[in-house]
Amino acid sequence: MTNYRWRTVDIVVASILAVAFGVVFWAWGLLWNGPAGAIFGSTFPPAAAAIYGVWLLPAVLAPLIIRKPGAAIYTELVAAIVSALLGTSWGISVLWYGLAQGAAGELGFLLGGYRRWNLGQSLVAATFAGATAAGLDLFYYYGDWQFSWKIAYVAIVVASTLLFAGVGGHFLTKALAGTGALDRFPSGRSRDLV
């Protein structure tokens, strides 16, 4: 991978991932504030973070598909903007979150020199993204929690991110490549010749 310039198809497909996940983010916000909050809010609130990883999926999935520098930041940020356009309870703060989470995912692939796109690298990126998001949450929202809850929260967010974004992103890319939808991307060319 020496060509770092984004082609039109890179931009459009990254944007489509972002828009699709923007809608998912929006729906996930309702799930978070509604059922997840109601079920775990009355028992052990940090447990609600088990669903958290989906918010960080674009920061791992987009770089795996597009394989260009900036894919994690761009996609996570635009997804956050789209969810704000649809109306979330976090307003413009989702932009700062999108930027920070995307940058954390980006760092994971930067450390691989934008050359490694395997499961290990996805897990590294997912860990960074999850830890960043959990840290921001503790700072903004859960400063009042007891210390053991804070630790549990970070652990659950990171575990969820590893599962949904790290492992999920890796296998989702493979499944998409299998359908031929990624034929215009290097990530889709690992298929057998047909």
Next chain:
Amino acid sequence: MTLPTAAPRASLQRSDALLARRTPVAKIVFLALFTTSALFTRDVAALGFALVVTFAVAPLFGITPWGLLRRGWPALLGAATVVLSLALFAADRSGTVLVDFGPIVITSTVLGNALSLALRLLAIALPSILVFSTTDPTDLADSLIQHARVSPRFAIGALAAFRLVGLLGDEWRMIAMARRARGIDAGRNPVRWFTLFASTAFGLLVGAIRRGTRLAVAMDARGFDSGLPRTVARPMPWRPADWLLVAAGALLAAAIQLIAHR
């Protein structure tokens, strides 16, 4: 799942309310200043002030205060969850006990904390609804290109993808019906519900990526990546009123901090 997309309107008219028709970048800078200041405070008076201002300026965006509440229902839901979760589980339960009912012990400190978190959530969410629900996506892309020096390739690329949101809703309904026609439904089994949801979402994603790939080819066919400098067919002047809006955002941000540190 119901998506928040209305049936397509035949003609896309822009709102002509005083603040709604300001340049999108000016509106967003205003929003960023105003709500970021609210994000950094927990003071009930300061947050209350921010909310009062929000409802007061809503008509200038062409939205009635009642309409703002209606569009803000996800935020109201979020605020309610915050209050509930803190009422039950706050670590700090000092202060006067107000309610003591089984596991529910609400003290004055708990109530104060819950109130300030809920108010902050609303003070961040509701102004965003004012700005984003009155901003046309095309205008936003144009303004980002002209006033924020965002790359036109990325701004227009994202805009083209955003246009597909409306199509995704219909596509989702069709795929869901196609699953039923194939003999697949979840019944009351939550695991099957989840796998069905995931498979529907996957089908949607495959379709969207394919459509995006074809769209990218069509855009290139029209010279989108020609390398020539792209012109702007919809010039959008930055007017004095836009500066005023930005200044108002800065003043409100300062006012919130002043009230918080009084």
Next chain:
Amino acid sequence: MITLEGYGWRHAGRRAWAVRGVDLRIERGERVLLLGPSGAGKSTLLHALGGLLPDDSGEAEGVRKVDAEHVGIVFQDPQSQLVMSRAGDEVAFGLENIGWSADRVWPRVDEVLHQVGFGYERDRATAALSGGEQQRLVLAGALAPRPELLLLDEPTANLDPAGAALVRRALRDAVDADTTVVLIEHRIAEVLDLVTRVVVLEPGGGVRDDVPPHLLAGPLGAELAAAGVWVPGHPAPAHHAANPPGDTLLSTHDLRVRHLSYPDVTVRAGEALAVTGPNGCGKSTLALALGGLLKPAGGEVRSPDGPPHRWRARALAGRIGSVFQNPEQQFVAATVREELALGGTPAGRVDELLTRLRLDRLAGANPFTLSGGEARRLSVATALAARPRLLILDEPTFGQDRRTWIELVDMLAALRDDGHGVVTVTHDPDVVAALADRTLELGPTS
């Protein structure tokens, strides 16, 4: 204008060349119809002429020279060509890309919208247009920069007859005499008077014939028809029911779905019913309601087993097979075989369907990678898997070449003669002529 010498292109990830050994010269102002059976590489060749095959997406050989400052291209599906939300902005998009200043853009936008007969204001939402109107808008966008070369890849294949006629009229009226045009079209009867030359591609590679349009009336026409091209004067064979219809499978009474109301319909075993009508009359919605996929807003759909929309999915699939317009929406598995085995179809039945629909060689392929004709056959096979007595198909022949078309119609006729009920929603008059025993024509606002 165009010179190709021994030109070939192979897509990345493919063993076979999409086109190969093409020698072709096209002069300024010529109107060329590009023909050939499915898989002959017509579309790839058109992409090559438009400069839309980037180096990183495959490998080229031979010489390709295209001497045109601007090239306009129109593809099949308007939905994946429209970029902007407003009609005027859509036309302006291409002009902005090549650096026209704003004061020149808008007069040209108005001019070209007028030329293609676009009847709305610039603020018109592109999402609110019909398919034919959208495709006229796409054509306006392609013509706006005054291209010297216009490439058309089946521009009317996704449209109903009225929409297709709109686009053809716009092509007649809006394209200058000195614009070179290269057109791909399966249904050539309607476009023969638009072209001056017919080029036929050979599937294995090379140009097979290069003739004036009138020669298609001779033996060449018969040969092309056999290869899958719709040639005028070669109608598809018709099949009408040998036996009188049997028992009633479904009937509707005062049916209303969403905001539409429908005349009463009866569907019987051993009978093929065609549902026709203009776009927007609710044909597809009726198919969904008959198929138990949409709940009626009023009235009812009756069957011996109760209203279909109340059945569990498993029971539904065993009684009614629905085939959607877009086959990909129905695919859930990773291989063709798994797709058919879904829901516990016995292995013997799977093999039988694979053979019957000529999918046996593709049993291990991912359903999403199939060609249009193969995907259509698979979607019909999946609907037949659980042996339903009633089959409901929405535009099954949409975008298919003549060979796949005949296969499909033959198979539907055979199913009907086996005692299945067949309901086909279609705007294809040939399907009605070749298959239907009875036709239900819906009005514009029934």
